[in-house]
Amino acid sequence: AQSVSQHNHHVILSEAASLELGCNYSYGGTVNLFWYVQYPGQHLQLLLKYFSGDPLVKGIKGFEAEFIKSKFSFNLRKPSVQWSDTAEYFCAINSGYSTLTFGKGTMLLVSP
Amino acid sequence: NAGVTQTPKFQVLKTGQSMTLQCAQDMNHNSMYWYRQDPGMGLRLIYYSASEGTTDKGEVPNGYNVSRLNKREFSLRLESAAPSQTSVYFCASEGGKLFFGSGTQLSVL
Numbered sequence: 001a002q003s004v005s006q007h008n009h010h011v012i013l014s015e016a017a018s019l020e021l022g023c024n025y026s027y028g029g030t031v032n033l034f035w036y037v038q039y040p041g042q043h044l045q046l047l048l049k050y051f052s053g054d055p056l057v058k059g060i061k062g063f064e065a066e067f068i069k070s071k072f073s074f075n076l077r078k079p080s081v082q083w084s085d086t087a088e089y090f091c092a093i094n095s096g097y098s099t100l101t102f103g104k105g106t107m108l109l110v111s112p
Numbered sequence: 113n114a115g116v117t118q119t120p121k122f123q124v125l126k127t128g129q130s131m132t133l134q135c136a137q138d139m140n141h142n143s144m145y146w147y148r149q150d151p152g153m154g155l156r157l158i159y160y161s162a163s164e165g166t167t168d169k170g171e172v173p174n175g176y177n178v179s180r181l182n183k184r185e186f187s188l189r190l191e192s193a194a195p196s197q198t199s200v201y202f203c204a205s206e207g208g209k210l211f212f213g214s215g216t217q218l219s220v221l
Contacts, residue, residue: 043213100157105154
């Protein structure tokens with residue numbers, strides 16, 4: 001069975017600080033990796049995804065994530081956060097035809 | 113484009129009442145999903161439908177039933193609501209990524 005672990009439940013940063021949210025997964029085979037974001041009062045939307053190829057993936061709004069296969073990790077990064085990045089972030093994986101498994105989420109609060 | 117449409121947005125039920133959450137997508141996707149979102153628990157899959165006419169249990173199916181009425185519509189039914197089913201429910205369809213509906217906030221008293 002596949003599982004996803006997000007290390008931080010809550011992160012508080014000041015504007016312009018750098019962000020890194022941890023995501024580790026467990027699964028023995030090939031996986032597809034995703035980061036979704038949920039802004040306050042809104043539904044989830046895709047930030048970025050990795051299926052294959054370059055392990056450094058760039059997404060919307062300046063976010064990027066790096067797939068490190070040896071560490072089973074897919075950490076999300078942003079060099080300089082903005083107040084508008086305040087949201088909950090979910091890492092998710094699937095494999096082949098399996099359904100998506102989500103992590104428990106990380107709530108990011110960016111103070112102006 | 114409407115994308116994924118969910119109704120209702122809010123609902124309050126008494127324990128034992130029944131209700132159906134409606135979901136429709138206009139993107140011609142085969143796969144559709146129902147998730148529940150609870151604080152500190154992330155999203156948990158209730159049921160999914162890989163194609164019209166098929167449904168499968170997810171991680172937390174107990175207390176729920178689903179119907180894939182046609183390719184567009186995938187409904188979730190609570191036959192006898194319980195306080196443990198107080199949650200935010202999201203429908204989603206899949207086309208390379210998940211497209212989510214706006215959610216239903218359900219409270220069971």
